[in-house]
Amino acid sequence: MKAAAAVPERKVQKMAKKNKANTMASAGRTETMIPQDNRQEAVEVLDFLRTLEDGEEKEMLAFLRGVQFGKRMGAGTAVAG
Numbered sequence: 001m002k003a004a005a006a007v008p009e010r011k012v013q014k015m016a017k018k019n020k021a022n023t024m025a026s027a028g029r030t031e032t033m034i035p036q037d038n039r040q041e042a043v044e045v046l047d048f049l050r051t052l053e054d055g056e057e058k059e060m061l062a063f064l065r066g067v068q069f070g071k072r073m074g075a076g077t078a079v080a081g
Contacts, residue, residue: 052060 049057049060
């Protein structure tokens, strides 16, 4: 029987980080990397989103998708979906 090979610490940390990301994703949470100068604005937006009820959250999502579509229309890259 072969002895188990030692796993480098860096690889262990990477595996743990990946496992944590998978666990968070499966819990319905997503983390996004943002530039530090936009952090306060992002915190305020997330705080606001947490105050919304389910119906309001869906309406906000529809609104943001409309804004995104309008922005793409202006850039000439919109695709009807």
